[in-house]
Amino acid sequence: MIERSLVLLKPDAVKRGLMGKILTRFEDAGFKIVGAKMTWIDKDFGKRHYADIAERRGEKVLKVLLNFMTQGPVMALCVEGINAVENIRKIVGGTEPKSALPGTIRGDFAHISFAYADKENKAIENLIHASGNVEEAKVEVALWFKESELHSYKTAYETHTF
Numbered sequence: 001m002i003e004r005s006l007v008l009l010k011p012d013a014v015k016r017g018l019m020g021k022i023l024t025r026f027e028d029a030g031f032k033i034v035g036a037k038m039t040w041i042d043k044d045f046g047k048r049h050y051a052d053i054a055e056r057r058g059e060k061v062l063k064v065l066l067n068f069m070t071q072g073p074v075m076a077l078c079v080e081g082i083n084a085v086e087n088i089r090k091i092v093g094g095t096e097p098k099s100a101l102p103g104t105i106r107g108d109f110a111h112i113s114f115a116y117a118d119k120e121n122k123a124i125e126n127l128i129h130a131s132g133n134v135e136e137a138k139v140e141v142a143l144w145f146k147e148s149e150l151h152s153y154k155t156a157y158e159t160h161t162f
């Protein structure tokens, strides 16, 4: 039941100075951050992360998405909690910020639509990636983090002490 999910704060989140606000959403919900780092990926690494996107969304989406994901650094997080994968997707919201519900990260901090992204020939800039299912989470965490970069520790709530 305790799972780990990969969360990426995409280049738009970093450039807009939203890392702290987004991280707070997960901390406020009681999730434990067990890995965190900033990294600037290249297109080859982006292709490994988004290995199935061309199949699911088409070649054009893969191309614009790789341009987007390599335009600046991202913050990679490994987030742990009860049913973390499903719970985090709920907090993140739907892919398209225009239709993502208010209260979700994508609904609250962005508003771009599929139609606008398509017209501008750019990716949907939606601030954040979160693993889609438990299997994917395992593969993604292993892709982004070395074992030595992931930490097991007790939160203050678990130990009742600082």
Ligand code: ADP
Pocket (backbone or CB within 6 Å): 053, 056, 057, 061, 064, 065, 094, 095, 114, 117, 118, 122, 123, 124, 125, 126, 128, 129, 130, 132
């Ligand atoms: P999610 O990130 O919500 O799981 P996907 O895995 O299907 O969604 O897509 C990966 C990312 O590709 C999205 O978060 C978004 O940034 C981008 N994307 C998806 N579909 C489109 C599209 N039709 N046009 C532009 N960008 C897209």
